Amino acid sequence: MNVLKSIFRVIFIICKVLLKFMSFMAVMIAGAYLLAPMGTINSKDIDLTQFSNTPNDAMMMIFNSEYFSGYLFSVTIALALFVAYLLWDLHEVAVHKAEEKKSSHIQLVFALSLCGLFVHKAWWVLAIIIAFANWEQLGKSLSNIIRNSRFEKERQDVVDNADNAAPALNQSETKVEVKS
Numbered sequence: 001m002n003v004l005k006s007i008f009r010v011i012f013i014i015c016k017v018l019l020k021f022m023s024f025m026a027v028m029i030a031g032a033y034l035l036a037p038m039g040t041i042n043s044k045d046i047d048l049t050q051f052s053n054t055p056n057d058a059m060m061m062i063f064n065s066e067y068f069s070g071y072l073f074s075v076t077i078a079l080a081l082f083v084a085y086l087l088w089d090l091h092e093v094a095v096h097k098a099e100e101k102k103s104s105h106i107q108l109v110f111a112l113s114l115c116g117l118f119v120h121k122a123w124w125v126l127a128i129i130i131a132f133a134n135w136e137q138l139g140k141s142l143s144n145i146i147r148n149s150r151f152e153k154e155r156q157d158v159v160d161n162a163d164n165a166a167p168a169l170n171q172s173e174t175k176v177e178v179k180s
Contacts, residue, residue: 003139027074027078028071028074028078029071031070031071031073031074031077031078032067032068032070032071032073032074033067033070034070034074035069035070035073035074036066036067036069036070036074037066038069038070038071042089052153091113091116091117091124092113093128093131094109094112094113094124094128094130094131094132095109095113095127095131096126097111097131097132098130098131102132103131103135103136105130105131108127108130109127109130109136110127112126112127112130113127113134
């Protein structure tokens, strides 16, 4: 039964990838058709004998096609949009991390991310630090440092008091010894 589930899961993933690819290609072809009028080729009348390495006639027919130019234009637009999407995801990585950790600093991280986008990139770096920091561990470590420093201070006070009391005892003993 598990084997059948895994087989169907793989088949489902393959079908999903193929469907996404076919829909992407349909959008690109539609873009090529819509953008083809903008892709008029002005260099169709160039004498190719001037060039040393010329493509064959079939390639020149493709290169001189307005639909090919429209397709290249639609692919360029899609690539620019994809890069913008990836940059936005990179910019929002701090907010996503804060939401994933269910941090109480989500609104602060979001505000700092926006300040990093519009004001200065240092705010974005601060948002990254706040989002990725383990605040529970930091709080425990700081509490331990304060607790240990108080313990050391109290221990040092006890040692200092004992050292101060010891010379006083020695002086009283010497006075007693002198009197006798």
